[in-house]
Every structure is written in C-alpha cells, then in structure tokens.
Amino acid sequence: MSILRSMTKIRVRLLFGFLAAFLGMALFGALSYSQFTSMERKLIFLSQADSMVNTVLEVRRYEKNYFLYQHEEDFRQALAYLDQFQTMLQAEQKHLAGSMGQAGLRNLLGLAAAYRAEFAKVHAVQAPGVLPPGDSVARLRQTGKELIEASEKLANNERSGIHLLLRSYRPILVVFLLTLAGIGGLLIYSLIVKLVKPLAVIEDATKVVADGDFQTIPRTDTSDEIGTLVQAFNRMVVHLRRNNEQMVQTEKLTALGTLTSGVAHELNNPLNNISTSCQILLEEMDRVSEYHRDLLKTIEAQVSKARDIVGSLLEFARQREFKLKEEELLPVVEESLKLIRGEIPAKVEVRVMVPPGIRLMIDKAHMVQALLNLVMNGIQAMPAGGVLTISARQLHQSNLLELVVEDQGGGISPEILPRIFDPFFTTKDVGQGTGLGLSITYGVVERHRGHIQAQNRPHGGARFVVTLPLSAERS
Ligand SMILES: Nc1ncnc2c1ncn2[C@@H]1O[C@H](COP(=O)(O)OP(=O)(O)OP(=O)(O)O)[C@@H](O)[C@H]1O
Ligand SMILES: [Mg+2]
Known part of the structure; x- marks a missing residue:
C-alpha cells in the first residue's frame, strides 16, 4: 500500500522511469553482444566452410588431371588436399556437429574416407596405358560429387544461419526502440503534465495573490x-x-x-x-x-x-495600560460571569466547560471585558432562553488555546457576518446597543496576538471562536 502511495510521487516515477530505461538498455546491450559474438563465430566458420569446399574442388581437379594424364604427381596432390580436408574436419568437429548434426558429420567423414579408399583402389590397378575398371571410376566420381555437395551444403547452412540471426535481431531492435520511446513518452508526460502545467497554475495563482486577491x-x-x-x-x-x-x-x-x-x-x-x-x-x-x-x-x-x-x-x-501576566483561564471566565450575574435571565443557563489549570499570558482586565461582550451578546441573542456555553481546549499539537463562546439564539445572518466586528455596527434598537462590543473584543484579542472568528452553529445559534497563543509573547 505504501509502495503504491509512494509511486504517485513524481520523483519516484522519474526514478523508476530512468531505472527502467537503463535496465532496458543494459538488457538490449547484453543481447546484442551475444548476437554479435555468435554471428562473428558463424562468419569465421563460414570462411572455414568455404575453404573446405575449395579444398574438395582442388581434390577433384587433381583427380580429373590424373585420369587425363595418369601422372603420379596428380594422385599425390589429390590425396594431399584430401588430407588437408580431413584435418579441417577433425579440427572443426564440434562446430560441425552443432551445425549439421552428428549424422551429417559422420556422413562427411565417411564420404572422405570412402573417397580415399576408392581412389586408392583405382590407383592400385592403374598402370601406364591400362585403364582402370569403369565401375570403380564411376564410384570414385560419384563419391567425389557427394563430397562436394555435402561441403557446399555445410557452407550454405552457415550462410542461412547468419541470415536467421540477422532476421531475429530485427524484432529485438524494434521492441527495444518501441519500449524506449514508451518510457521516454511517459517521462515527458510526467514532466509536462504532472510538473510544468501545475507549476504554471501556481505561478498564475501567485500573481493573483500578489495583486491583493x-x-x-x-x-x-x-x-x-x-x-x-x-x-x-x-x-x-x-x-x-x-x-x-x-x-x-x-x-x-x-x-x-x-x-x-x-x-x-x-x-x-x-x-x-x-x-x-x-x-x-x-x-x-x-x-x-x-x-x-x-x-x-x-x-x-x-x-x-x-x-x-x-x-x-x-x-x-x-x-488603557496593557500588561501581560501569566494567569489561569478559569478564574478569568468566572470573574466575567460574576460581573454580569444580575443580568443573566433565569431562562438562560450558562455552562462553563473550561478545564482548570490552563495558564496563559493575558491582561486580565482587558480579557474580562472581551469575554463579557461575547457573553452579553449571547444572552441578548436568546430572549426566549437557552444554553450559553463557554469552553476551552488546547489545539492538537500546537501551542494554541481555543476559547469558544456559543449560544442557541437565532445566529448571525450571512449578510451582516463580515461587518459585525466593525465599530458602531449594531442590529439592536437605538439606545439598546452601541455596536462597540465586538470591536472592543476584536481589539483585545488582537493585542494578545490571537484571532477571533464568528460562525453559525449547524443547528442554530452563533459561535465565537477565539484562538490565543498559550505562551504569548509580550506586546
Ligand atoms: N451571539 C450573537 N448572536 C447573534 N447576533 C450577534 C451575536 N453577537 C453579535 N451579534 C450581532 O453583531 C452585532 C454587533 O455586536 P456588538 O456586540 O458589536 O454590538 P451590539 O451588541 O449591537 O451593541 P453593544 O455590544 O455595544 O451593546 C449585533 O448587533 C448583532 O447583530
Ligand atoms: Mg454587544
């Protein structure tokens, strides 16, 4: 699973792409090397096979001369070339067996031996002016012919073997080129689609932000x-x-x-x-x-x-003088509530869910004022009664405290939401509110290097979320 997830990373994909290309090239190189080596071996053997054919042709040429002029010298020359041919066969036995099979090799060796025997027989009866028996000569010529055919077949075998090697190399080359093109295409896709295009989007977005939007x-x-x-x-x-x-x-x-x-x-x-x-x-x-x-x-x-x-x-x-001091939060909340005890209607229940022991750097008088404004607003938003909750918690893995004041009133309509922190903004009747409460709270929170945010609760009512640094720096 984690391998799959890491495969989605661009750098992993690029790494795998390059690795695949490298492995492909290494494989292709090794294959080509072995193909070329066996081709080279075949070429060398082909020239050997050609000289074998030439040697047999020389034997036949001296054989012909011998029958024309009956010179002893021609007989010896023919046998000397036959010796040479047989030595070649012995030397290349292994390759020959691989190329024409054991049976083919045995046939060639047998033909050479039979030719020698036939020639020796003909030579034995040969005397000046005496012609050898016709059937012996015919057998000798027949064996010689077969010897030439077998040698030529051997050379042709090698030639077609080389062609076969060359032909089999072509699809390997095509597959390699296609694979290389595929990997290259994927790499380019990764670079352009996954990298260049999104980077252009980010660049445009940066310009928009720089323009203040x-x-x-x-x-x-x-x-x-x-x-x-x-x-x-x-x-x-x-x-x-x-x-x-x-x-x-x-x-x-x-x-x-x-x-x-x-x-x-x-x-x-x-x-x-x-x-x-x-x-x-x-x-x-x-x-x-x-x-x-x-x-x-x-x-x-x-x-x-x-x-x-x-x-x-x-x-x-x-x-007013603003001085930060380390205070416990719960007593600050309790003091704010004490100040307005007389103004909390019986129908409104105030729930305090602030754990004891939370300490932070605050200006107590300012913070009491800020909280008071939030609590008063909540109470005023619930003329028919309800629950007002004050809660606090440390934000997960951060040095921030979240203080929430929420009510079960009618909430804040979206049109006025952006303006409620403005000084003198009020929806209350003339003489009922100055519209300064939230702007004072805003200022106090800000001086504590915190943030305040107003939201509507999903099931009705407003929620004010104050975030404060737990170890505030002195301002
Ligand atoms: N808990 C809340 N529920 C609904 N609306 C709220 C709440 N708190 C504030 N508002 C809206 O925000 C406006 C501005 O609040 P703010 O506290 O600044 O002024 P005010 O309460 O109208 O007057 P003052 O606080 O000076 O008596 C309110 O008039 C009210 O419309
Ligand atoms: Mg108010």
Whole structure:
C-alpha cells in the first residue's frame, strides 16, 4: 500500500522511469553482444566452410588431371588436399556437429574416407596405358560429387544461419526502440503534465495573490509533490487573507478611535452644561408647572443616556495600560460571569466547560471585558432562553488555546457576518446597543496576538471562536 502511495510521487516515477530505461538498455546491450559474438563465430566458420569446399574442388581437379594424364604427381596432390580436408574436419568437429548434426558429420567423414579408399583402389590397378575398371571410376566420381555437395551444403547452412540471426535481431531492435520511446513518452508526460502545467497554475495563482486577491487554488486530488505544494500554497493564502483582514480591521479601529475620542470630548462639555441647567431648573420647579417639570425630567434622562454613550465611546478610544501576566483561564471566565450575574435571565443557563489549570499570558482586565461582550451578546441573542456555553481546549499539537463562546439564539445572518466586528455596527434598537462590543473584543484579542472568528452553529445559534497563543509573547 505504501509502495503504491509512494509511486504517485513524481520523483519516484522519474526514478523508476530512468531505472527502467537503463535496465532496458543494459538488457538490449547484453543481447546484442551475444548476437554479435555468435554471428562473428558463424562468419569465421563460414570462411572455414568455404575453404573446405575449395579444398574438395582442388581434390577433384587433381583427380580429373590424373585420369587425363595418369601422372603420379596428380594422385599425390589429390590425396594431399584430401588430407588437408580431413584435418579441417577433425579440427572443426564440434562446430560441425552443432551445425549439421552428428549424422551429417559422420556422413562427411565417411564420404572422405570412402573417397580415399576408392581412389586408392583405382590407383592400385592403374598402370601406364591400362585403364582402370569403369565401375570403380564411376564410384570414385560419384563419391567425389557427394563430397562436394555435402561441403557446399555445410557452407550454405552457415550462410542461412547468419541470415536467421540477422532476421531475429530485427524484432529485438524494434521492441527495444518501441519500449524506449514508451518510457521516454511517459517521462515527458510526467514532466509536462504532472510538473510544468501545475507549476504554471501556481505561478498564475501567485500573481493573483500578489495583486491583493487572496484566492486559493482548487484542490488537486494528487498526493504527489505538486499536491503538497498546492496545499502549502493554500495554507499560506488563508493566513495572508486572515492577516490582511486583521490589518484592515485594526486600521479602521485606530482611525475611529482617534475620531471618537475627539468627538466624545467635545460632546461631554455641552452635555454636562445641559444636565447642570436641567438640574437648576428642576430645583426651581415650584415656579414651573407639573407638565414642564416632566419635560425637564425627560431632558435630564435623555442627557444622562447620551452621557453614558459618550462614556463608552471614551472607554473604547482610551488606550488603557496593557500588561501581560501569566494567569489561569478559569478564574478569568468566572470573574466575567460574576460581573454580569444580575443580568443573566433565569431562562438562560450558562455552562462553563473550561478545564482548570490552563495558564496563559493575558491582561486580565482587558480579557474580562472581551469575554463579557461575547457573553452579553449571547444572552441578548436568546430572549426566549437557552444554553450559553463557554469552553476551552488546547489545539492538537500546537501551542494554541481555543476559547469558544456559543449560544442557541437565532445566529448571525450571512449578510451582516463580515461587518459585525466593525465599530458602531449594531442590529439592536437605538439606545439598546452601541455596536462597540465586538470591536472592543476584536481589539483585545488582537493585542494578545490571537484571532477571533464568528460562525453559525449547524443547528442554530452563533459561535465565537477565539484562538490565543498559550505562551504569548509580550506586546
Ligand atoms: N451571539 C450573537 N448572536 C447573534 N447576533 C450577534 C451575536 N453577537 C453579535 N451579534 C450581532 O453583531 C452585532 C454587533 O455586536 P456588538 O456586540 O458589536 O454590538 P451590539 O451588541 O449591537 O451593541 P453593544 O455590544 O455595544 O451593546 C449585533 O448587533 C448583532 O447583530
Ligand atoms: Mg454587544
């Protein structure tokens, strides 16, 4: 199974491709070498066979001369060539047996011996002017003819053996070339389709990201190096996108904080003046009618509300001292809940599933404020009641803590989801919410070098996931 999986890796495929090509070439080389060696042996033997034929022809030539001129010398020459022929046969016995079989070899040796015997017989009766008996001469000539035929057959055998070798070599060459072309094609396919094309896709995606559009590459189903690279690229894009969003949000908060603190300061004085004037007028109420007193009381109440709003604006803009200290998480959660104990309706159950002993570097006052906002939102989202859960766990094999606040309310509609962390964004009625809660929480989490994310739970309700480093660096 693991071999199969590793075969999907490009480098393994290339390695196997080159190895197969190398083995193919080595095999082809060895085969060619053996073919050429046996061909060389056959060629050498062919020239031997040709000279055997020539030797027999010489024997026959002297035989003919002998019968024409009856010279003793011709007889001796004929036998000398026959000796030579028989020596050749003895020397090449092994090869001859392989080429024409034991029977063929025996036949050739027998013919040579029979020829010698016949010739000797004819020579014995030969005297000047006396012709040998006709049947002896005919037998000698017949044996000589057969000797020539057998020798020629031997040479032809060798010739056709060489042709056969050459012909059998052709398909080997074709198969080798086809295999080599196939392996080459596969290697090129691997390089172009599996490497060059996806790399071009990644290059294009990089340009898109560089232009500020944080698009991930659609998932590839390959488990090779390209698949791993695409996954790494997508992880990088997700990180970049999140960091970019965080940067934009931070910029918004900073600009707004400066503006808000200016406006709030300016509003504070006139509001104070209105409030003081109202109080003076109320103190002199014996001279104003009941109706006017009610009006003044309304003004006083509205001004007080306006001052509360200005107060929270100033709180939002104020850069309070931020100091990280190692704290246990559970007491921080409990303290936040203690502060709003009176505001939790009986219909809402708050479940705390934070294991004791989780310690992390935080600014307690800021973190209490951040948690409080999340819990208040959850409670406000469940007017008919429900369960609000606060849970925490360490993320698997990482130095991160995940803190989750989830409710069973109506959830957050997708259209407003991208805006809920914006300052002053609220869906609550005028006077019910300032829309600063989540933006404050966002800022606090960010100062802890963490992340916050809002989601809708599959079965209703909202979930806020806060990720914090367990050993936060000092900011
Ligand atoms: N748990 C939640 N369920 C559903 N909607 C939520 C939840 N939390 C926040 N929201 C939405 O996000 C908006 C912004 O929340 P945020 O806390 O910033 O402001 P707010 O609650 O409206 O006012 P404030 O917190 O200042 O009183 C809310 O008005 C609400 O529409
Ligand atoms: Mg809120």
